[in-house]
Amino acid sequence: MDGSRRGFLWLAGLTALGAAGAASLKALAQHAEGPSVTVGLQGETRWAMVVDLDKFRLHKSWNRCIVACHRVHNVPSIPIKDDEIKWIWTEEFEKAFPSEEHEYVADRYRQLPVPVLCNHCNNPPCTRVCPTQATWKRASDGIVMMDWHRCIGCRYCIVACPYGSRSFNWRDPRPYIEGGAHRDFPTRMRGVVEKCTFCEERLAKGLKPACVEACEHGELVFGNLEDPDSEVRQLLREHFTIRRKANLGTQPEVYYIV
Amino acid sequence: MYDAGKIVLGIGIFLVLVLVPFLYNWSTPAAVTAPELKLPTTSTQCVEATDYMRVSHMDLLNQWRDIVVREGRREYVSRLSGKTFDMSLSRTCLDCHSNKAEFCDACHNYLAVKPFCWDCHVEPKKEGA
Numbered sequence: 001m002d003g004s005r006r007g008f009l010w011l012a013g014l015t016a017l018g019a020a021g022a023a024s025l026k027a028l029a030q031h032a033e034g035p036s037v038t039v040g041l042q043g044e045t046r047w048a049m050v051v052d053l054d055k056f057r058l059h060k061s062w063n064r065c066i067v068a069c070h071r072v073h074n075v076p077s078i079p080i081k082d083d084e085i086k087w088i089w090t091e092e093f094e095k096a097f098p099s100e101e102h103e104y105v106a107d108r109y110r111q112l113p114v115p116v117l118c119n120h121c122n123n124p125p126c127t128r129v130c131p132t133q134a135t136w137k138r139a140s141d142g143i144v145m146m147d148w149h150r151c152i153g154c155r156y157c158i159v160a161c162p163y164g165s166r167s168f169n170w171r172d173p174r175p176y177i178e179g180g181a182h183r184d185f186p187t188r189m190r191g192v193v194e195k196c197t198f199c200e201e202r203l204a205k206g207l208k209p210a211c212v213e214a215c216e217h218g219e220l221v222f223g224n225l226e227d228p229d230s231e232v233r234q235l236l237r238e239h240f241t242i243r244r245k246a247n248l249g250t251q252p253e254v255y256y257i258v
Numbered sequence: 259m260y261d262a263g264k265i266v267l268g269i270g271i272f273l274v275l276v277l278v279p280f281l282y283n284w285s286t287p288a289a290v291t292a293p294e295l296k297l298p299t300t301s302t303q304c305v306e307a308t309d310y311m312r313v314s315h316m317d318l319l320n321q322w323r324d325i326v327v328r329e330g331r332r333e334y335v336s337r338l339s340g341k342t343f344d345m346s347l348s349r350t351c352l353d354c355h356s357n358k359a360e361f362c363d364a365c366h367n368y369l370a371v372k373p374f375c376w377d378c379h380v381e382p383k384k385e386g387a
Contacts, residue, residue, distance in 0.1 A: 148378060
């Protein structure tokens with residue numbers, strides 16, 4: 001460089017290019033290290049439920065757990081089918097497990113009501129689509145949470161959920177709450193989505209979910225998957241279990257003993 | 259002056275229209291007196307100092323909401339007394355302030371604010387209804 005104008009411009013251009021290149025390389029590297037998309041949890045707790053279909057068949061206790069849940073959470077009973085709100089309900093076997101159903105499925109399963117609820121997926125598709133983060137998977141225990149303060153009622157999550165676990169309040173639910181609303185749990189308002197929360201408000205007090213408590217013959221078992229000695233892990237060790245639409249990759253955390 | 263009658267009449271109508279709100283307030287003195295709140299008899303002290311609660315209860319409630327729902331913590335330690343409270347609007351607040359109409363609504367109506375807490379949270383009087 002002999003101090004000519006041309007030399008100076010070359011040097012300045014190269015410097016600018018180098019600085020910009022370094023910055024973008026850095027940004028790219030950071031992006032690669034950013035939030036990973038692995039589906040596992042680092043926590044010590046991952047709540048899960050085991051549903052024993054044979055015990056339900058024996059004790060015919062489907063309704064008892066549904067009523068208990070819906071009472072505790074001020075869930076309305078809206079008679080209009082399109083508007084109904086469900087946290088836990090029963091589905092026919094072939095609708096709950098469409099890939100397990102075939103022409104010659106055992107008779108005792110063909111007519112069997114299967115209790116279904118939010119699967120609290122380890123890889124939940126519903127939380128990804130929420131534009132307001134009104135639903136998210138809680139890092140500490142894997143519960144797919146709802147924040148009804150934030151829900152704007154866009155219903156993307158309803159579309160994303162392959163299990164139909166989410167209900168939309170098309171109308172004010174309060175007049176439809178059987179026995180009237182109680183104040184230990186908020187009701188919802190028109191225009192928000194709701195679903196099962198694994199009774200996170202009861203877990204916080206050290207109680208079991210309401211449906212589990214209501215089914216006294218062990219039809220529903222709730223526990224921590226990360227604890228190898230927990231009741232759910234024992235049941236999963238001893239029994240063959242299936243999950244709803246597991247082939248979709250959502251990693252549902254509700255297991256069914258058939 | 260041309261059309262003096264019409265102009266005077268017009269000014270008169272204009273003045274009446276402008277003064278209607280003031281006249282209305284004069285004629286209904288109850289509307290401008292500050293509300294008297296019915297304080298709970300079960301307790302003499304709120305979770306925080308009265309002055310703070312009066313000015314910032316909405317901020318405190320928003321904080322409670324975010325901490326409970328987003329962070330999953332439910333215990334609030336009072337800066338005033340050091341006591342621990344459950345962060346619950348429908349329990350902790352309304353267990354003492356059980357008459358929403360004479361406590362919450364009295365001020366909110368006076369100030370014409372419409373908080374949407376009660377769209378979902380159930381007040382004691384509406385329980386079972």
